[in-house]
Amino acid sequence: MRTSIATVCLSGSLTEKLDAAARAGFDGVEIFENDLLTSALSPEEVRDRCADLGLSVDLYQPVRDTEALPEEEFGHALRRVRHKFALSRRLGADTVLLCSSTAPSAVDDDDLAAAQLSRIADAAADFGVRVAYEALAWGRHVNTYDHAWDIVRSAGHPALGLCLDSFHILARDSDPKGIEDVPGEKIFFLQLADAPLPAMDVLQWSRHHRCFPGQGGFDVPRFLRHVLRAGYDGPLSLEVFNDVLRQADAVPAAVDARRSLLVLQEAVGVGELPAAVVPTGVAFAEVVTPDAAPVARTLRALGFARTARHHRKPVDLWEQGAARVLVNTEGAERRSGARLAAIGLESPDPTGAARRAEALLAPVLPRRRDPADVALDAVSAPDGTELFFCATGRAGLADWRDDFQDVPRGADASTAGEAADPEGAGASVDHLALTQPWHQFDEAVLFHRTVLGLHARQSVDVADPYGLLRSRAVSAPDGRVRIALTVGAAPVDDTVHAQHIAVATDDVIAAARRYLARGGRLLTIPGNYYDDLAARFDLADDVLALYRELGILYDRDAHGDFLHCYTETVGGLFFELLQRDGYEGYGAPNAPVRLAAQHAARPVG
Structure with missing residues (x-):
């Protein structure tokens, strides 16, 4: 029509x-x-x-x-x-x-x-x-x-x-x-x-x-x-x-x-579009940064290992279990700090996913590709995040990892490969949080819902010390892909309204202890939060003391428990460690505490 x-x-x-x-x-x-x-x-x-x-x-x-x-x-x-x-x-x-x-x-x-x-x-x-x-x-x-x-x-x-x-x-x-x-x-x-x-x-x-x-x-x-x-x-x-x-x-x-x-x-039923191809997982999250060292320190403390490097670009592959992060220093502007710039989405039909995206007016990304590079279809989301449709480890389909070469363990300190933390073998990317430009929030929700076939949850408003943070999650029906889209009314502050990568683990307490033992720093949570937690939930005193010591936040819904904590912010990016025991949300009741703590922790001057 x-x-x-x-x-x-x-x-x-x-x-x-x-x-x-x-x-x-x-x-x-x-x-x-x-x-x-x-x-x-x-x-x-x-x-x-x-x-x-x-x-x-x-x-x-x-x-x-x-x-x-x-x-x-x-x-x-x-x-x-x-x-x-x-x-x-x-x-x-x-x-x-x-x-x-x-x-x-x-x-x-x-x-x-x-x-x-x-x-x-x-x-x-x-x-x-x-x-x-x-x-x-x-x-x-x-x-x-x-x-x-x-x-x-x-x-x-x-x-x-x-x-x-x-x-x-x-x-x-x-x-x-x-x-x-x-x-x-x-x-x-x-x-x-x-x-x-x-x-x-x-x-x-x-x-x-x-x-x-x-x-x-x-x-x-x-x-x-x-x-x-x-x-x-x-x-x-x-x-x-x-x-x-x-x-x-x-x-x-x-x-x-x-x-x-x-x-x-x-x-x-009056128009024809290529069928939606729902992504089945996160192949990788790509961080672009002018200085890889701070991001590398955080990843290493989290238990990730730098296992491979792109055969012709300054891009390193970091892995822990099924969680993969690419760290890219090519073309990054120093003033922008670290940012989540691209997401690799596992797709049962990468070509079909790209056809659907193009039919729905998503900008197809031109790639300066060397003849030896793997051909990947990619489009741009409304906020500029690049979305790659991937088929990792599937016979007959291009595998993005073929562009990477294993880093030998015996190399010098700046290039040596590393061993992954064996205790983090169960790690995976639970969700990604993308901060949207204030005028593109509704556009982003429609894009992810229609182009990618994700389901949208109800919008949630979260109290921020300087206004309201609006958030709406989109996810695959099976939960293997989750993206939280956020927009805030607070002043521009990359240490607070930053993007983040949430890494799921089987035991967040153990993961947090290993992170701290490797020199990582977790976000400090106010003691008043734990006093309130004791009133809201019937938690044992020793459990509350442990949560307080490590900065662990807790929530519960009808489906189960949720434990999570946050790393310090690097540029415009931070990481979340979480343990999801049946819980279906994203810890929204704890978000005001996290935002206030990040405001308090931001550099002054």
């Missing part, structure tokens, strides 16, 4: 918004009134610009407060809408959105509303345009789609139809099944938006917190199925009012918007 996006969804000037929509592959746009009013382009120049970009102008919006008015007021409204219809023709749009009235003077009289809308439709027909009547969720008297349809049907004018907006319908918890009773030809336009499910005033909810389909809590696919069954065959258009999107870069926002429509079409 054709796709369209309202200019209100994107930031920037009207020209920048149109360019972004075209670059993302949209077929058309809705021109929002304020975007036109503030543009230096005339309506004709906007029309020509859209034509040059291959965009149709599908809707001009909105016209407000025009129906069910006292006659004198209606006369002024009719004069105003005639100007809007003329403007719409200059833009090249054949449909104008008219919202149900919120005017204090509007009266509760459906017959009057129908009669006045019929007169408005007469005027629209004079200009060769149609009127799409939309019930605002906060409309004074008309606030549901079925009420709007009753009025449109009563008016009986060929130039008057409905605009259906998923937000206005689902926000009022209306049953969209009744849409199937509306003739498809009377559904003049469809606007799609999702939203989280908070308890707040519906107007504020609408104006500030809408999001693209798949990013919120509404069942937008079910809504769309009913609209399609009614016979609607117009464009799928997005209308999203969102404070973050109004400040974000328009181009990636437009790409995210179109991705949401591609996945929505897949969900309702």
Whole structure:
């Protein structure tokens, strides 16, 4: 189906918004009134610009407060809408959105509303345009789609139809099944938006917190199925009012918007995409750093061994059990410190995973590859993290480890290979935490859920000493891949809002002791935490004393226990040691303590 996006969804000037929509592959746009009013382009120049970009102008919006008015007021409204219809023709749009009235003077009289809308439709027909009547969720008297349809049907004018907006319908918890009773030809336009499910005033909810389909809590696919069954065959258009999107870069926002429509079409069976290939594990985590020594010290203290080096790049492979970390010093900027730059994902079908990613507009990463290098498919996540689709140790498929050469034990101290800690043989990467740019959090969740086929948990807000940290985890159904996506409102502080690699172990107490014995330093946890822990859980005194001594944090859910501790932060990265005994979460109740402790431990000056 054709796709369209309202200019209100994107930031920037009207020209920048149109360019972004075209670059993302949209077929058309809705021109929002304020975007036109503030543009230096005339309506004709906007029309020509859209034509040059291959965009149709599908809707001009909105016209407000025009129906069910006292006659004198209606006369002024009719004069105003005639100007809007003329403007719409200059833009090249054949449909104008008219919202149900919120005017204090509007009266509760459906017959009057129908009669006045019929007169408005007469005027629209004079200009060769149609009127799409939309019930605002906060409309004074008309606030549901079925009420709007009753009025449109009563008016009986060929130039008057409905605009259906998923937000206005689902926000009022209306049953969209009744849409199937509306003739498809009377559904003049469809606007799609999702939203989280908070308890707040519906107007504020609408104006500030809408999001693209798949990013919120509404069942937008079910809504769309009913609209399609009614016979609607117009464009799928997005209308999203969102404070973050109004400040974000328009181009990636437009790409995210179109991705949401591609996945929505897949969900309702009107679009074809390569099937999702869910990753089955973490092949490696790659750390980029200008100075490998601090990261190497931490890894060595954790029990990792440097076992191999890339055959032509300054990249070392560190291993402990099934956990693998690459340390890369190529092209790192000193001011950025250590950062988690890439993830290798085990995939049952690396080529299929890459096809899915490319179809969903994920940037395919060009690689400067030596003929001897292993060919790996890779894409970029919204935050710039590189994702490699890997098949480690599987016959007939390229193995990324073939690019690495074992480091001989007898080499000099700077290049010698090391023996892995035999007591850490059960180690694995439990999860990875990626700090997102503030304006890409929802985009990141949609990307990981749709491109990688991961399941998204509910969003969690965690108290930070300087604001709130928002976190949402995505994971494979079997839990073998877990990624925690976070964004914070606190001041920029890489020692706190850093990325981290969580390493699972069979015995976190023993692992923490070995780490300390090798010279590692664990994050110091305030004593008050352990006093509270004693009140929350019935733990033996000696167990609490041990946790206090080592800086171990503890939590429990319906499935089991969770013990974890944290290393010091190196640049923008730290490590977590954890023991998961059936527990399904990520230790969110302990996150405020960890954040405060990291703030306290950050360097001063």
